[in-house]
Amino acid sequence: MMCCLSSTRDVEKLAKKRIGIFDSGIGGITVLKxxxxRNITGVDFIYVADTAHVPYGSKPKRLLHGYIKNILDFLIKSNVSSIICACNTSDSxxxxxxKNTLGVDYISVIDSAVGFLSHKLTGKNNIAIIGTETTVRRSVYLRKLITLEQIKNVYQKACPLFVPMVEEGLWEGELVEKIVSFYLNDIRDIxxxxxxxxxxxxxxxKKSIVDFxxxxxxxxxxxxYLAKQIAQGLNIDDTSEIEIEYYVTGDPEMFKEQLSKIDRDLLSYPVRKVEEDNTGLIVNAG
Incomplete structure (x- = not known):
């Protein structure tokens, strides 16, 4: 039976095959980047961004389940051997x-982070988690972290404006600094x-957060942390160049603009639009 991968040992099961990555938008590009x-080779990545429905964080669970199911079904039909959940909201x-009954390995961004911290932390730590409203409400990070002996206190804070701000390309500047200050002021005081x-x-x-x-x-x-674990488990004997296929539910041109702002090398691969019908997500023929 396939299982949710949560450790470096489990990720070592990965081989040179098609690997799916999904997120509500460009967030998962941080994992892909x-x-x-890390100059990995011999991998084909299928990246799905549900940009028509971003942000996920404030939407009802039942609605999100439908979106996520369509993405997972699309990736499985795309013959991926593993699916990387690069969306904390979806993972939560x-x-x-x-996760365990997909028929392919599911790689959890939350489990990866908690697993990394369980080996990294020393002493007693006061930790804060910032995330979407859903991620914070579900408290998955909190429930997993408080089981670690290195944790003294765990705090949570929802930052609902962060994702829309990032999707609009607002990463630095006076407005970003004000919003970061608004959400993180009490965390700094703790x-x-x-x-x-x-x-x-x-x-x-991150720059604005560190500055504050x-x-x-x-x-x-x-x-x-997720990328590090995945890279360690890949078949490094295969030296063929990686390939990436992007699929977006929203505007492909807007997604390309976002990619160009992150790294123009990301634009070397095709961006296709997928649409929803009564069978799930299908690639737009246009």
């Missing part, structure tokens, strides 16, 4: 049974040791 920066609402970026969109705001909180607070980026 981390993988590309999917049950263990749903006196934390570490801050977990519990949404893959948030690394785009100060350099003494460690910023934990689950996107980087």
């Amino acid at each position: 981390e993988l590309m920066d 609402i999917l049950s263990s049974e749903e 006196g934390i040791d570490r801050l977990i970026l519990g949404c893959t969109h948030y690394p785009f705001l 909180l100060g350099s003494k607070i460690v910023i934990d980026d689950p996107s980087a």
Whole structure:
């Protein structure tokens, strides 16, 4: 039976095959970019961005389940061998049974982060988690982290404007600084040791977050931890260049603009539009 991968040992099962990645928008690109920066080879990535429905964080669970199911079905029909959930909101609402019965390996961004911290942390730590409203409400990070002996206190804070801001390309500047200050002011006052970026969109705001909180607070980026585990499990004997296929439910041209702002090398691969019908997601023929 396939299982939810949550450790480096489990990720070692990965081989040179098609790997799916999905997110509500460009957040999952932080995972993909981390993988590309590690100069991996011999992998085909299928990236699905549900840009027609971003942001996910404030939407009802039942509605999100429908969106996520369509994406998972699309990736499985695309013959992927593994699916990387690069969306903390999606990861937080999917049950263990749903993850374990996909028929392909499911790789959890939340489990990856918690697994990394369980080996990384020393002493007693005060940790804060920022994420979408759904991620914070579901408290998956909190429930997993409080089981670690290295954790003293865990705080949570929802930052609902962060994802729309990132999707609009607002990553730095006066407006971003004001919004970061609005959400993180009480966290700074608590006196934390570490801050977990519990949404893959948030690394785009890392500079503004660090500027506000100060350099003494460690910023934990689950996107980087997830990419590190995946890279360690890939078949490095295959030296063929990676290939990427992007599929978006929204405007492909807008997605291309976002990619160009992140890294123009990401534009070397095709972006196709997928649409929803009564069978799920289908590739637009236009």
